[in-house]
């Protein structure tokens with residue numbers, strides 16, 4: 001799925017020397033990377049590495065201590081409305097009103113995003129995510145995976161150039177996960193960019209064109225999954241954690257970040 005070439009190298013997202021602190025605790029310590037048009041970029045890291053903090057700074061939810069972030073050329077700090085108009089964020093299911101039907105929710109958010117949808121367009125969106133039969137169900141009555149599908153469709157209503165997905169497939173069954181990967185590929189095919197976080201190395205290998213591994217708030221590796229495996233396949237730390245003789249991305253990840261479970 002990640003074999004197609006990156007068609008263009010126009011940077012949609014640029015993060016430069018990002019520092020995020022909570023009080024005196026430094027969660028992100030000078031992270032820099034860019035994501036290009038038509039690229040699916042994965043941010044990987046152990047629990048507490050600083051992935052969500054990085055995403056939150058890009059989304060403008062937290063103010064970085066220092067650093068620059070631009071989305072489609074607009075500074076998130078100086079032109080937040082322009083930057084936000086060019087990004088789609090998959091909201092957590094708890095962000096939605098459980099008592100509204102999914103039709104009402106999609107209609108509501110399409111208005112909020114400034115792209116009001118007609119009834120036919122809302123129905124088409126529900127068809128797309130195989131929930132047309134549930135159009136009158138309340139959001140709170142959907143399963144976790146169904147709620148996640150609604151959330152993704154809402155995040156892309158305004159056809160943003162950058163889509164941010166924080167662990168988008170957690171809790172999804174294999175069918176729903178494949179469907180979400182297909183939807184991510186569709187976003188890529190339009191020349192848009194996707195930044196996602198995941199703890200699934202299988203997902204990173206299957207979906208991402210490039211990945212960055214973050215640990216203790218710092219970026220410790222960045223490349224294509226294939227190149228990372230090739231670069232580290234002979235590292236003793238990587239070989240020592242490999243389980244079946246074949247070096248995987250997970251072996252490289254654990255080799256680079258260590259076996260210790262994070263607090």
Ligand SMILES: Nc1ncnc2c1ncn2[C@@H]1O[C@H](COP(=O)(O)OP(=O)(O)OP(=O)(O)O)[C@@H](O)[C@H]1O
Pocket residue numbers: 022025027045046047048049050051052053054
């Ligand atoms: N609001 C906050 N106040 C204080 N510390 C915070 C806050 N949010 C995050 N942190 C801390 O910052 C660090 C980075 O957290 P962050 O949520 O960015 O990690 P993550 O890589 O997304 O982890 P996970 O994989 O567990 O979701 C952690 O040590 C966390 O405890």
